[in-house]
Amino acid sequence: MTVKKLKFGVFLYQPEPVEGVDFNFYRIKPESGTVGKPNPEMYTNIAVFGDNALAAKRPDWISVSAYGPAFRTNKRFNLRWDVLCMTNPEVREYNLKLIEECAHKTPGISISSQHFAEHAFCTCPRCVEMWRISGLNWIDWRAETVTEFLKEVRERVVGKPLFVNCLPDPLLGKARFGYDFDAMAEYTDYFVIPMFSKAYPTPWYWETIARGYKSFLKKPVFVNFYVRGPGETWDTVATTKQIMTVATRVARTGVDGIIFLAEKADYIREFQKNAVAEKETREFLKDHGGDEVLELFNRWEKLV
Ligand SMILES: [Zn+2]
Numbered sequence: 001m002t003v004k005k006l007k008f009g010v011f012l013y014q015p016e017p018v019e020g021v022d023f024n025f026y027r028i029k030p031e032s033g034t035v036g037k038p039n040p041e042m043y044t045n046i047a048v049f050g051d052n053a054l055a056a057k058r059p060d061w062i063s064v065s066a067y068g069p070a071f072r073t074n075k076r077f078n079l080r081w082d083v084l085c086m087t088n089p090e091v092r093e094y095n096l097k098l099i100e101e102c103a104h105k106t107p108g109i110s111i112s113s114q115h116f117a118e119h120a121f122c123t124c125p126r127c128v129e130m131w132r133i134s135g136l137n138w139i140d141w142r143a144e145t146v147t148e149f150l151k152e153v154r155e156r157v158v159g160k161p162l163f164v165n166c167l168p169d170p171l172l173g174k175a176r177f178g179y180d181f182d183a184m185a186e187y188t189d190y191f192v193i194p195m196f197s198k199a200y201p202t203p204w205y206w207e208t209i210a211r212g213y214k215s216f217l218k219k220p221v222f223v224n225f226y227v228r229g230p231g232e233t234w235d236t237v238a239t240t241k242q243i244m245t246v247a248t249r250v251a252r253t254g255v256d257g258i259i260f261l262a263e264k265a266d267y268i269r270e271f272q273k274n275a276v277a278e279k280e281t282r283e284f285l286k287d288h289g290g291d292e293v294l295e296l297f298n299r300w301e302k303l304v
Contacts, residue, residue: 006292007257014264015039031081044102048095050113055082065120083117100156110163115177146178154187164188170212185218196226200246211253222257228267240274251290273304
């Protein structure tokens, strides 16, 4: 196996970084829509069109479809947050300004929900009119809209790395969310694939998705695993052993980085301590082809 340098990061909802990783991301504006203050020591993550707070304030800005609006209450879709129309000029400018400010003050930018809510969105009068004028078919117009927004983001993130999060569907990403991966690769430095789950009993599926994405994305690919998000207890999330196993198995697909999500630094520190203590699991995971993850656990021994 060729030696490559796998990077590691954490994805946190509070502006306190942890030791023992290459990238600390602070979710300054998660999909709840709350906005914190930039931390110059942490990369900044901004959820763009998924914004519950703004959707509550301006419900008329919600993205719409023949099957109803993109509120979380619409059970026709798996919407984990309210999604605003991505051609709304006020929403775009509001987010682009925040992105630009954070790009000045912090080491780099990560964006999430910078795409359409699902395949049926958005059929508001403005989107339909823009589609009509474009002369493109519906799927291509939506993809062009997503790429054009990313291009505008890139123009605000000058000389700093840009990470773009894409939902874990390597097959139908274009039809569902408007991802034209080749076009997007021109404007991003890294792709990040969130692989959030409250349990990882079957790593095979996550490995499959990671391998699929790695096979065609033209920029480095990171994945993101769920350690302990907001509102969870240690009993409602995956065991440390499951996360260690899925990370090691996904590492062997050739991905370039692995990120761990937690509400705050304390939970990552506890996860680091637990991973170090899992001696049997670390021994078992040898020879899986994901040794760089095991080396990470070795490095964490010095922290705990
Ligand atoms: Zn629209």
